[in-house]
Amino acid sequence: MAIYVIGNLTLDLILRSLEDMPSWGIEITVENLAYRVAGNLGNFSFAARTIGIKPIIIGNIGNDANGKIVLRELKKNGLDTSLIKLEEDKKTSLTVVFVRKDGERTFITYSGQLNNIDNCFLQECLDKIKPNSIVILCSLFQLPNLKLVDVINFYKKLKNRKCKTLLDTGWDLNG
Template identity: 30%
Template sequence: MNKVTVLGSLNVDTILKINRLPKPGETMQMNSKQNAGGGKGANQAIAAARCGAKTSFIGKIGNDANGAMMLELLKEAEIDTDAITYSASGTGQAFILLQESGENSILVYGGANQELSLEDIDQAQAKIAASDFLITQFETPLAGGKYAFELAKRAGVKTILNPAPAKQVPPEMLSLTDLITPNETEAQALTGIEVKDEVSCQQAAQKLQALGVKNVIITLGSKGAFYQTKTTHGFVPAFKVQAVDTTAAGDTFLGSLSSQLDTDFTNIEAAIRFANKASSLAVQKLGAIPSIPTYAEISANN
């Protein structure tokens, strides 16, 4: 059983179902509105836990109803929440414009997520050191993620960076990264290379390795995922399904991947195939956390 620690965001999602995105100046009726737990960090942690990883979380919530909701969701997934602290700011929120096509646009209010401090991470140092993998994203302050990676590397823990939302990453953080998992948009933002096929995927991956990253997975949505390690590379196709809501697809992929991946990355292709299946199940349901499958559900659909 892998031990996974996630440093990341905790958001309550408000899902607004619409036929299409409104044009500038246009007023439209929504088809429905609902709330669900989310945040890239929470999604990834719950995906890891539901797939069998012993999972811990480092994050920050407000002392409000949304914070209590997120804490309960993590505890229901048997995630260690001892390193979640409270902020005077409200719990993070995301507003998801979900179109009939299944595609979404997301607006995020960081709230308490943006107040996660180096002191908070220091208090979680023992949890990081006891992990096989430490995962972070960019919905909490980048300085905290970099510091956590430094602590992880000192303890011999493998680091996974999900560079989302897309932004420039300091070279020193890339050099601390054992695995980076951008989608095609994020890969282009990091490398300047337009990612559209396997050849351009490999070019982008090689550039990321030249910048100090050890291993690369570039996710390509409904097409699948490209991987490159020090010794091998390849492409793992996605499973073809009818998408209802793609909100948590990438997070489900990464969380489930971390539950199966060996720390020497020798089983990376098999782990990606498992993660692709998990993601394909997630997009067939509405909501982020409610859509994330369990290990049993993934295994039953192989």
């Protein structure tokens, strides 16, 4: 049974070991930084791969250096990237993750190519998904141009094709 994962691919810039966030106009330093391919779609795909599941990724990246990094890292980890769309007119989503010494985090995200995930994108996905598959939509709330009604209609069409569906809403940007 194929597992398709649709949603947000981002590149994370993780800055660790902050005591507190600085006030505006103040510069501080951090002890550690890392880049990581993420977004809920990326996180799920990497986790699934570590337990032997090879999901098929349906997402998009921008036509920039960050998009190339995302694609390279996914391929390096043996993930199926054949259904990732290159958005020529967009930059790849980037999230800056600030991590306090106690582990608490906060995120600031540039949406980039995620703005192109909309109802038309979902309809294009239908042609790529085999019947009797598992379909996971990741991070609905981080896909600003995707409406809940469109997701409901998409899931109804998948149900008619005997697919099992899961929804990861992610963090609601509106509270």
